[in-house]
Amino acid sequence: MTAYSTPDYSIILPTYKEKDNLPLITFLIEKFMHPYKYEIIIVDDNSPDGTLDVAKRIQKVYGENKIILKPREGKLGLGTAYVHGLKFARGNFIVIMDADLSHHPSAIPKMIEKQKEMNADYVSGTRYRNGGGVSGWTMFRKLTSKVANFLAQTMLAPDISDLTGSFRLYRKEVLSKMLEYDLPKGYAFQMAIAVRAQKMGYKSAEVPIEFVDRIYGESSLGAEEITRYIGQLVQLFFSV
Secondary structure: OOOOOOOOEEEEEEEOOOOOOHHHHHHHHHHHHOOOOEEEEEEEOOOOOOHHHHHHHHHHHHOOOOEEEOOOOOOOOHHHHHHHHHOOOOOOEEEEOOOOOOOOOOHHHHHHHHHHHHOOOEEEEEOOOOOOEEEOOOHHHHHHHHHHHHHHHHHHOOOOOOOOOOOEEEEHHHHHHHOOOOOOOOOOHHHHHHHHHHHOOOOEEEEEOEEEOOOOOOOOOOHHHHHHHHHHHHHHHHHO
16 A cells, blocks of 8 residues: 555544444545545544444554544544544545445545536535435435435525535535534534535535445434434524
8 A cells, every 4th residue: 555644635434333334435445545645534432343443453454644543432423523533634635424335435536526626615425416316215214315405405595405415525724614613513514514614605516426325234313313403404594
């Protein structure tokens, strides 16, 4: 594996009970990101299944300069995991994505090239435009996603087709600026960033992605998270 001192891209992977998915997602990132200078920052929230031990073994394979481990003492939320990972990011661009294989790493180079092409401040992967889609979801999950995205589009009126998506590339300074604000800590975290970034005039772009339901483990999306999302959406409507 090519060694270099400073990466251009920092990929933040929050993990909780992802011991089966982590080796494969890491392999796929290396496969598609090999031409680029990058690092992977793994933020594990004290997974009870041994995810951190798996991450340590992966680090021995790829090297401490490529795999950065920044675990936390408990399950503290997705948004704060990105904030924590950003503290250690050395790249000028930040990729945030799920570690459960729902976001395929083959889309990252497309995001990189789209950012260069449009000189964008952030690039979103979209399931709802230009050939994007989802695979492996139940009808209930599809309906929940579409309703959530429809509500967000209606209330916040952003120029982003997949506001509830969580696969994005940001300029580091833009993401750092957004994190200075009081943001939701759950699944509405990235939605809040995108809406606020647009209000502040940052330039966005999109690339189509195929979202695939996780192969191993269970989704953490439940009634409690949906209720919290609606509350955060209303809060964003009155605050942004």
